[in-house]
Amino acid sequence: MSEPKPKQDEPIKRMLAPVRLEFTVSAGRDKTAFLGAIIEGRILGGRCPSCRKVYVPPRGCPTCGVEMVGDIPISDHGVVTTFCTVSIPFEGQTMKLPYVYASIVLDGADVPIFHLVDGIDAKDARMGLRVRADWRPPAERKPTMESIRAFVPTGEPDAAFDTYKEHL
């Protein structure tokens, strides 16, 4: 990078001082367990020993400030609690517009995860829609949520509002 040299008697308005630092960050104990299970096509949660809520992914309970053991198997089926429809293009966009990004409470969990909803017309997305994970083939799975391509409708009847209103 080079800066044009300011003319004599001209105030210096800018200086370049590039900084580059590299970090190697470990995922931590809970995320290591969670992402390891994702590679195997499983979803792990953890139950807070204090308030009994099940968190996905497992983590320290943010309400109680206590550790939890992240070894509760969670279903890869769940319900859309809320969603948004993305209709405007942006840099780095990979999905075909419009598409649906949703908050999904998996069966057995108390907090939602966020993921894409596919296999449905964007205009048909709705609260209460029952969905399931569409896993990538085992060979393509990596320690990332992208190992689930998207969530797709199961075809079951919609969940009643009362069954998920606590999780909104």
Added chain:
Amino acid sequence: MATREIAVVSFAQTNSRRNELDETEMLLPVITEAVKRSGIARSDIGFTCSGSCDYLGGRPFSFVMVIDAIGAWPPIEESHVEMDGAFALYEAWVRLQHGDIDAALVYAFGKSSQGDLPDVMVTQLDPYYVAPLWPDSISLAALQARAMLDEKRCTELEMAEIAVRNRKSAKANPHAHLKGDHLAANLLGEPYAVAPLRRHDCPPITDGATAIVLAAGDLARKVCKRPAFIRGIDHRIEPHALGLRDLTRSPSTKLAGERAGVGKGKIDVAELHAPFTHQEVILRDALGLGAEVDVNPSGGALGANPMMVAGLNRIGEAAQRILDGKANRVLAHATSGPCLQQNLVCVLEAE
């Protein structure tokens, strides 16, 4: 104005080493333990303050993610300093002076091992004149050590002896990272890391977290048999430009020590935050500590140096000696910035 009596009533720290935990995972058991030992319910803690540095994790607002470790619901009153946790403890002490709350939680965390630490520390330097030259933290400490040797304030042998003493003391500290028996004469046979510093003159790169609970007078006496009362606490800073400072002296430590009342009585134990051996000489001198004072029985920052935590650990280690009945009057010192730029001194006493 009279200050309100505030005491350290509990202290908990991680087993300092490099680990594969994330910051919240390091903190959770430590905060849980400190609160449990304090005998004070989480709901009775009126203020929480933390110290950490985003550059260590290489991401902004890293201190927000660890809020999970406190159990911040219903919403709590919370603050943060982008500094060592000792300075967060100072803020909590000031907050407790207001008189409307009686207990505060202070914590600090640092995963120093995630980046190239000496380079990461460059980000704390003057961004116009100094940081673009990229002087890493060890090189800056070496500059200070060279000034010390040139002024005959210490010798390389004395520096090695300080390393030997701290690493030997660290053997008695189950939380320490670098410990063992060495001979100063042998250490001098080692090559220089950044001359005149050898590896033994430098601190280890440690991941760690610490939590301390503070309580005001009556509450402290109710929950704790021997509270470590803060009888004086003060911090002072020196010019940002290194060239404006006499690197062989620490006038900020001297002044903070005077303001904290170090000289008002006999000091049994002093925990000095001296990550580099020659800095212990500077600090002892600034605080007027004689040979009779037990300095860094924990092994100090040469024994374990979790960044942003090691200063708070000095307060915790010093206070613990009062809590355990092993000392009556102790001194804790914490530093921040290059070459001991900013310094905090705290005097704690048993009743």
